[in-house]
Amino acid sequence: MTLAxxxxxxxxxxxxxxxxxxxxxxxxxxxxxxxFIYYAYAALDHASDPAHHGPAGGALGFARGLQGxxxxxxxxxxxxxxxxxxxxxxAAGVFxxxxxxxxxxxxxxxxxxxxxxxxxxxxxxxxxxxxVVASFALPDGSATPHLGLIASGVGWVxxxxxxxxxxxxxxxxLAGSRAITLTALIGWELVLSPQLLQSASLGSxxxxxxxxxxxxxxxxxxxxxxPHLSMSIALVVGVMTLWPLVIGALGAWRTVTRDA
Amino acid sequence: MTIDRAxxxxxxxxTVGLSKRFGNRLAVDAVxxxxxxxxxxxxxxxxGAGKTTLIRMLLGLTPRSAGAIHLLGLPIPKxxxxxxxxxxxxxxxxxxxxxxxGRENLRIVADVRGLEARPRIGPALERVGLGNRxxxxxxxxxxxxxxxxxxxxxxxxxxxxxxxxxxxxxxxxAGIVEFRQLIRSFxxxxxxxxxxxxxxxxxxxxVCDGAAILDRGRVLEHGTIDELAGAxxxxxxxxxxxxxxxxxxxxxxxxxxxxxxxVLRVTLEGDPRPSAAAVNSRLVEAGVNVWHLQLERPTLEQxxxxxTSTVGAAT
Numbered sequence: 001m002t003l004a005x006x007x008x009x010x011x012x013x014x015x016x017x018x019x020x021x022x023x024x025x026x027x028x029x030x031x032x033x034x035x036f037i038y039y040a041y042a043a044l045d046h047a048s049d050p051a052h053h054g055p056a057g058g059a060l061g062f063a064r065g066l067q068g069x070x071x072x073x074x075x076x077x078x079x080x081x082x083x084x085x086x087x088x089x090x091a092a093g094v095f096x097x098x099x100x101x102x103x104x105x106x107x108x109x110x111x112x113x114x115x116x117x118x119x120x121x122x123x124x125x126x127x128x129x130x131x132v133v134a135s136f137a138l139p140d141g142s143a144t145p146h147l148g149l150i151a152s153g154v155g156w157v158x159x160x161x162x163x164x165x166x167x168x169x170x171x172x173x174l175a176g177s178r179a180i181t182l183t184a185l186i187g188w189e190l191v192l193s194p195q196l197l198q199s200a201s202l203g204s205x206x207x208x209x210x211x212x213x214x215x216x217x218x219x220x221x222x223x224x225x226x227p228h229l230s231m232s233i234a235l236v237v238g239v240m241t242l243w244p245l246v247i248g249a250l251g252a253w254r255t256v257t258r259d260a
Numbered sequence: 261m262t263i264d265r266a267x268x269x270x271x272x273x274x275t276v277g278l279s280k281r282f283g284n285r286l287a288v289d290a291v292x293x294x295x296x297x298x299x300x301x302x303x304x305x306x307x308g309a310g311k312t313t314l315i316r317m318l319l320g321l322t323p324r325s326a327g328a329i330h331l332l333g334l335p336i337p338k339x340x341x342x343x344x345x346x347x348x349x350x351x352x353x354x355x356x357x358x359x360x361x362g363r364e365n366l367r368i369v370a371d372v373r374g375l376e377a378r379p380r381i382g383p384a385l386e387r388v389g390l391g392n393r394x395x396x397x398x399x400x401x402x403x404x405x406x407x408x409x410x411x412x413x414x415x416x417x418x419x420x421x422x423x424x425x426x427x428x429x430x431x432x433x434a435g436i437v438e439f440r441q442l443i444r445s446f447x448x449x450x451x452x453x454x455x456x457x458x459x460x461x462x463x464x465x466x467v468c469d470g471a472a473i474l475d476r477g478r479v480l481e482h483g484t485i486d487e488l489a490g491a492x493x494x495x496x497x498x499x500x501x502x503x504x505x506x507x508x509x510x511x512x513x514x515x516x517x518x519x520x521x522x523v524l525r526v527t528l529e530g531d532p533r534p535s536a537a538a539v540n541s542r543l544v545e546a547g548v549n550v551w552h553l554q555l556e557r558p559t560l561e562q563x564x565x566x567x568t569s570t571v572g573a574a575t
Contacts, residue, residue, distance in 0.1 A: 007372060012372070016357060019364070097369060097413065100321060101344060101369060101417070102341040103373070259322045
């Protein structure tokens, strides 16, 4: 397959996703709109009670925004877009028509990954822009984030949500159902994973959790929120690699073996 | 199982002992099928006879349990990618992304097919009569329009072989006639091979050159439409002045004879079976005055029901 053809396939995948209004609107809301609401709310809090609520902006406010985008809200946007990309063709019934072209099923799957990532990043870019603007516009005397923190923060958010996006895509391809995939991912992201991370009785077993690894490399660690686990960087890399790799491989296996 | 055999590029489709098993149920049972290039060939069968499963195996949408497949002379699945690049297909009810327009849906498949496919989108849409609705979202399309869009999608391959599963489903009577002409033109004007499945017997009879009758996963009979319809003898209606003399003259060529409404109805036999002209000559030579002679060919529908009901009774 030539690069030109691969580019065409990716652009078609982008077309499918960006024209899916409900997914894109939710992705933009979760990736960008929610950040705007968060900073607006934090600014009001600070204005009404500065003694108890710190400034919405500044380096700390920026770090809080980053954590929301990397661990809480951003992953939901990534999960929605990844799920739509992974399960969309199967759910719409057009997977068989794509397979009937004779194109390799793996090629069909691989074309989805850059498309889903690009649109996830586009949604997150709005949220990141809101966080940067808010951190400089609303510092109220506190230190503003330096360029290194902004760069590493943006990289961290994109990495974290890219991993979730690929996991969602793999799970969507595996399950073939948007509803099942999204329910499983939202349940995991919002309920199960935080509960397991907070459960001290699990000890070092918590190190296999993706959020634990992501928080371990957080560019500006926050005093509260997700617990910081003691993990080696090698283990962090291993966890962040294995989650998308294993679930992506399962999705690929199902894509190849599925009756189209 | 793969059967080694020389590739036969003269055939559009060839299956040998093709079978598909779902658990204990044999959906397709050792089907041997050959379809020559440039013809319209029908696969006839009741709902659930195994037509769609057979088509899905041809296209590699579901793996076969046993047997061999060659499409356009190429073994499947070994050279599936090369073969299917020259095959267009419409399988079951055509499905699309409802939030995209007809043109966008075709673009998605065109981009998967190859760089040369995008320029075919416009002509394909025009060909099926959807040029003026191409930029409407598919969710606003009727069933008939989706069916047409499905055929347009199949044309993006500029296919040598079109595999169409129940292509006239959802079309109104005018649409069916138009569709029939379209399918014939694929073979007659463009030299493409069309393999279509249908449970609408009259449709197959009108549009196909040949057909196979599939029942409970097995091919019961195959051949040209004439062969299939007339496979068990031809009935001739003879109006003459002396039926008894006519019977005597045709002795040895008649399997069955009866008189009704003043005419003689005879079922001819023999190999080769005598033509109507030969029967006429024989009667005239025997001194019988013939005032009416008509060859009655059973319809494919009668023949289909006869074959499938025979199998049903035997099982």
